[in-house]
Each structure stands twice: as structure tokens, then as C-alpha cells.
Amino acid sequence: MMRPSLNDLTAFVAVATHRSFRRAADELGTAPSTLSHAMRGLEDRLGVRLLNRTTRSVAPTEAGLELLNRLQATLSSLDEALDAVSAFRGQVAGTVRVNAPRVAAAALVRDVLLRMAERFPDVTVDIVVENRLIDIVSGGFDAGVRLVGSIPKDMIAVPLARPIQFVCVASPSYLDCAGEPKTPEELQHHRCIGHRMPSGRLYRWEFERAGQELTIDVTGPAVLDDEDLMVEAAMQGLGIAYVPNWVAEAALAEGRLRTVLSSWMQGSEAVAVYYPGHRAVPPALRAFLDVVRDVRQIK
Missing domain, CATH: 3.40.190.290 (D-Maltodextrin-Binding Protein; domain 2)
Structure with a gap:
């Protein structure tokens, strides 16, 4: 059996996670038809159906779910390895994906992003505004922002400068x-x-x-x-x-x-950036957290 390429495996993870060729194509910067063709080729090479397709939806099969679960951890480890190597360039670079409710996202824009751009010009902070609580790990985010009391216990929290009143x-x-x-x-x-x-x-x-x-x-x-x-x-x-x-x-x-x-009115509630405590912190995320801590000291 010919070993699938890393690009095909990455594309499969995007399609299976989003359950949409269109959204996965938007993330990867390609065309939905190209992704669909790549997935059929991947299935042919592996000899097993990975995705159930209808005219309106895409969902992983049992085999697809098994492959997805294993690949997510593997690709995450690969990203961490590449991020660790990037630190030797002497210039921190990369993208930090952050999930935050609108009010917290506004605080990041106001207090953090300009300082990030000045200190780490090669780091992009990609903020997704979402008011509902989500699992940031399964959602593909590096960090989230929430009230301290609602942050899962297995996460590490870095308080923002201003609590909510x-x-x-x-x-x-x-x-x-x-x-x-x-x-x-x-x-x-x-x-x-x-x-x-x-x-x-x-x-x-x-x-x-x-x-x-x-x-x-x-x-x-x-x-x-x-x-x-x-x-x-x-x-x-x-x-x-x-x-x-x-x-x-x-x-x-x-x-x-x-x-x-x-x-x-009730007392103020602390808001914090949080991130998984069980994995290595990529240099770009570390830079973002350093700026959050610095802003808190300034405020």
C-alpha cells in the first residue's frame, strides 16, 4: 500500500473535523472539488471508506473516526516539533488561534494586539468570536478566554488586565x-x-x-x-x-x-486566557501569553 502524503492526511482531518468540504477548503486555501478528489484517492489507497457523503453533509465513518482521533494527536505533536525548531531562528513566528466571547475579544483588540504586533511582528493572532463554551482542544484552538470560574480545571489560566463588572x-x-x-x-x-x-x-x-x-x-x-x-x-x-x-x-x-x-451590582469577575496544561507551549503562544501578562502589570 502506498503511504498517503502528509497533505492528504491533513486535508482529511480538516474535512472530518468541519464535516464540510467547503469549510475545510476555506481553511486550507483550496477548492472543495480538489479536496473531494483527494479524499477519494486517500480512500482508494487505504482500501476503506473514511467519509459518508450526501448532497448536504459529510460525516466520518467508523474507520474515519478512528483515523481522525489518531491523526489529531499526531499532527498536534508534529506542529509542536516544528514550533520548537522555529525558536532557533531567533524570531518568533506563527499563528495563535484564540476563541473568545465578543466582550473579551474586544479587550484583546484594545489592550493586547498592538503590543503583539510591535514586539512579535511575525506572529498572527487569529481570534474567533464565539459566546458559547467550547472544547478549545477539539476545536483546534491554542487558547481561549473565559470567566475564571468557567475554565476547566485541567487548563492553565493567565488573568487579563481588567475583570468584568x-x-x-x-x-x-x-x-x-x-x-x-x-x-x-x-x-x-x-x-x-x-x-x-x-x-x-x-x-x-x-x-x-x-x-x-x-x-x-x-x-x-x-x-x-x-x-x-x-x-x-x-x-x-x-x-x-x-x-x-x-x-x-x-x-x-x-x-x-x-x-x-x-x-x-455584584463584584467584579476575573477573566483569563487559558490553554492546555498537558502539552508543550508553542513559541507563538508563549509570546502571546507574555504580552497578556505584561499588559496586566501595566494596567
Whole structure:
């Protein structure tokens, strides 16, 4: 049997992981038809079907899943070996793939990326914005960003510079018209901008003061799943929004929004970059983590 090429095996992993010739082709910079032809050639050489194909989907067979599981670990080790060698060039290079929710991605853009570009010009930080929790290892990411409390125990966490403090905000025009709530219970008489979580459920607003904790179900004219849009809706006078302070700070500084119920807001929550603790850290990821730590010290 002729040994398959590394390119064909890499292409198979991309197709089997994405379960799509089109998405795999986008990742590899080739045409879906080229990938399809390569997969048929790979199956012919191995003498076994690796992929079940229909007009709408692609899924690995039992043999394909076995090969995928083994190849992922092998290719990861190969990448680590190549990254280790790259350090001898004296210039760190490569790509760091990071999965982060939108608010944390904005913090990376604001606080980290410029310093990365200045210190490590040959490193590309590829940020994928995704609000749902995922397995970064199986997703092919080098690192993720999440609240510290939601990071798996087998990961190593490096805190970001600024923790998240949630705030309730509304426009001056809305508050002049509707009045300012003095307690969380009074939100029942206000228009509130709902927040839909990645799971699909509506977020229940959380408050705390002097040991008393409250969770409030709010109603209003709109439900959104993006914090920037919530801030924009609040600035337009649609109602009160409950958002991370990072998202609203510019509008608050400009006077386009005001905080309400400040004495009822919970304490800040730490946010961290995290990465697998059981594998070697590639030079590009190490450089990224060094910048994150430096930014934290500066802040």
C-alpha cells in the first residue's frame, strides 16, 4: 500500500473535523472539488471508506473516526516539533488561534494586539468570536478566554488586565421620562433590554447588596444576544440594559448612558486566557501569553 502524503492526511482531518468540504477548503486555501478528489484517492489507497457523503453533509465513518482521533494527536505533536525548531531562528513566528466571547475579544483588540504586533511582528493572532463554551482542544484552538470560574480545571489560566463588572445602564432621555429604579424589584415597571444566552435561554439579571442576593426576570421591547447592540439600544432610549462595564464605558464617559442600581451590582469577575496544561507551549503562544501578562502589570 502506498503511504498517503502528509497533505492528504491533513486535508482529511480538516474535512472530518468541519464535516464540510467547503469549510475545510476555506481553511486550507483550496477548492472543495480538489479536496473531494483527494479524499477519494486517500480512500482508494487505504482500501476503506473514511467519509459518508450526501448532497448536504459529510460525516466520518467508523474507520474515519478512528483515523481522525489518531491523526489529531499526531499532527498536534508534529506542529509542536516544528514550533520548537522555529525558536532557533531567533524570531518568533506563527499563528495563535484564540476563541473568545465578543466582550473579551474586544479587550484583546484594545489592550493586547498592538503590543503583539510591535514586539512579535511575525506572529498572527487569529481570534474567533464565539459566546458559547467550547472544547478549545477539539476545536483546534491554542487558547481561549473565559470567566475564571468557567475554565476547566485541567487548563492553565493567565488573568487579563481588567475583570468584568456588570452595570445597569440607560440613556438620560429614558430616565428623565421613566424615572430611575431604586431597587431591582422596580425593574418590573421599566422597559428592559433582554439578553439571550448562547444556550438560547434568557439571562436573569443578578444583583447583590449587603449579603442579599436577587435574581430578576425582566421584560421589555427587545431581546438581543450581542452586548454592543444592547448598549446601542440603551443609547437610543429603548430601555435599561445589563452589560459588562467594558462595553458601556465609552458611552458612559460621553454621557450618552448613565448607570442605575450601582449599589446593587455584584463584584467584579476575573477573566483569563487559558490553554492546555498537558502539552508543550508553542513559541507563538508563549509570546502571546507574555504580552497578556505584561499588559496586566501595566494596567
